[in-house]
Amino acid sequence: MFTGISKVLRRLLFTAGMTIALPVSAWAAGVQPGTNMFAPASKPAREIESLAIFILAITGGIFVVVGGALLYAVIKYRRRKNDDGSEPTQIFGSLQIEMAWTIIPIMIVVVMFLTSARLIFAIQDAPKPKESLAITVVGHQFWWEVRYPKYGVVTANEIHVPVDEATYFKLLSADVVHSFWIPELAGKTDCIPNHVNTTWILPTRVGLYKGQCSQFCGTEHAMMLLRVYVQTPAQFKAWIKNQQKPAVEDPAVAAGREVFMHNACMDCHTIRGTVATGRFGPDLTHLASRDTLGSGSLSNTPANLRAWIKDPDHFKPGVLMPAMQLNNKQLDEVTAYLCSLR
């Protein structure tokens, strides 16, 4: 008889579980946002997920108990149709009950506090491993400057890191407060002017992880996107090696180079190996090796690049790069030049 009941129960549980799990997993498989904090691929994010599940369980329990009691009371103690109009018994309180519902929450708070505190120490004061990659990220109104000081590499908006190795970020800001957030790798940390912050990741799965600025920083805050490419050590080495080279000098695009160097482009952008050393905008030395333009607002194709240079405001209204009033010929030439910067 008991086996019969347990069989029914198991089947009930199974169907209940499936009705919830199936749509959720179907939906999770269909959408790959790359920004889901419950799909962690790196150490701090994974530890945070466990804490989150622990706290969800406790708060879920509280919700069921208190919400259930509320619901029960509302249904049970409604005034009935055949009510005689008399007032219910007046009860003004009870010290024992007050004590009970003070002490039980205190105990729950202590448990949640200790678990959180442990993790704060574990993440913020984690001992830095000997072998780790150091990256400096500087938030700018509306793009990210990415520097690899040890390798002399400077790039923008797209960060490459090796898998299974800790990467330490030094976070700075060139203007206002920004916030650095890639949900699947780590929690966010602000980039504050005059105030150096650090954060770290230890990714364990190769892939592309997305994020974006999460502290309002002006008009184009929404289009200040971030991408992190977690690569195998070999891929990462190859990437760094290419980035370390000075800009490609292709005689076929010399005209475009002239346009770039004889316009204000060079005052705002750096192309290593040339006279362009501006630092107001992204480093373009290896622009063609990037997947996106304008901090992730559009994909890096020659057509998009040309349109961007012609009128960046069209893609990012309020962007700090002006439209440079180049004619069609100049536009074609400079686009060809920038496309050669592999």
Add this chain to the structure above:
Amino acid sequence: MADQTLPIGGALDITPQKATKQSFFEWLSEWFITVDHKKLGILYISYALVFMLVAGVEALMIRVQLAVPNNDFVSPQLYDRLFTMHGTTMVFLVGMPILFGFANYIVPLQIGARDMAYPRLNAFSFWLTAFGGLLLYYSFIGGFGLYGVGTAPDMGWFAYAPLTEKAFSPGHAPDYWAIALIISGWGTLGTAINIIATTISMRCKGMTLMRMPLFSWLMLVVSGLTLVTITPLTAAQIMLMIDRYLGGHFFDTQAGGSAVMWMHFFWIFGHPEVYVLVLPAFGIASEIIPVFSRKGIFGYAAMVAASVGIGFVSLGVWAHHMFTVGMSTPTTTFFVLSTMLVGIPTGIKIFNWLATIWGGKIVFATPMLFCLAFLFQFLIAGLTGIMLSAAPWDWQLHNSYFVVAHFHYVLVGAIVFNIFAAIYYWFPKATGKMLSETLGKWHFWLFLIGFHLTFDFMHIPGILGMPRHIYTYMPDRGWGIWNFIETIGAFVQAIAVLVFLYNVVISLMKGKEAGNDPWDAWTLEWATPSPPPAYNFATDPVVNSRRPLWDLKHPEDPDWKYE
């Protein structure tokens, strides 16, 4: 002992009959020059309702813009102004004025006084606040002149420096924001002082502090909190203006100023501000839930203690808005603890409301429906608050749509629901007419459905990495469907509010006569005629317990026997 000087059954009105009909201008000037706490209360509430509509329209525009990815319903520049003005308006021109409006109207009546302690200060405060609000909205047309959208503030309601400094905001947006709020802040301080003085010194004979109705108690706590919290905001705004116009460098990071200092100043105001808004809502619930459960409040003393406790603890939790600015580990840990501690007195309140209902005979009138929904929603808001207080998880959730969902659960799910409850509850007292129950139920159910469509689903894109304050988003993130549902919910809420407005108008014109005490309630305001005469009480009331009208109605079983 039970020597009652209150008239039983019919309240006493000795107002002489008005001889002649007023002209329109007489009527208008009466509202302008009034120092009557009831008229000022109604002014506050109407002023706030008008701004609630304005900020509501702003919210709808925000929701339309976000309904689908890559939308261009509004420009990014306008979008920034919309969310900044929506937040600033709802907090400063809707939340505080409407709650102070209720305090103005109800507190003197509840404590058996004839007016506030300082009637002229009361009027002065209202007009200051009103002027602040108008100045803030003048920014839409003022500033650089009559074109475009003027220079309405566009830096978020918490106006983080250095975005507000001259270098990054060369126009007048931060000026309008700072000056308008400084002015309305003075108004708020005046009213806070007034409420403290009134509750401390104007209570009628027999009403000890521990017999004061909970709504009045909470307004006392809130007013104390207001005095402590508005001040740092005003100070910071003055410092910002010094930076912008007198060459100061408090927050000017390019000259060595500190961005983090602004955050501390703002949140040491900003967090207690949440309690300034939510405690009056608790007060409203503590009046309505007992009356419609037909049972006295459970654990009155615990409720008072928990309120004062929340007030104190809330002053020490502000940096939980700053877990991501890179605070030291011990500091972070401290603020995790203090924040989680707020959960304890808050829990006590929920349990006491539950115990009040328990064993009662619940009457599902519209005010009670709103309060019951508040109980469930506030429970959820509290629990998501606990999630946010766990700093490591907050590193993920901070500034995401999860946070937006959480605080709208507090501000709408708890506060706005209770404001509607309060309007349905006290409207008969203030106007002499009942609001229609049928329309009220339509309002309630539509608003409930709209609220849950919008704010339940809003948690999900937050978990999927959607930050707040973004004017659009990429389709590949999977946030679109949730945002679309939220937008539908927002429109359902808007329809509910239209039903409510229609209800107010139609009920004013041909609502049922309310009588003095339509809800069979127990506090002193129901012992006056509806609407109460200018002097409130013809004879000074004397009370012997927390529920003077219960004592009158049940001489066989009066409360004072148990106190």
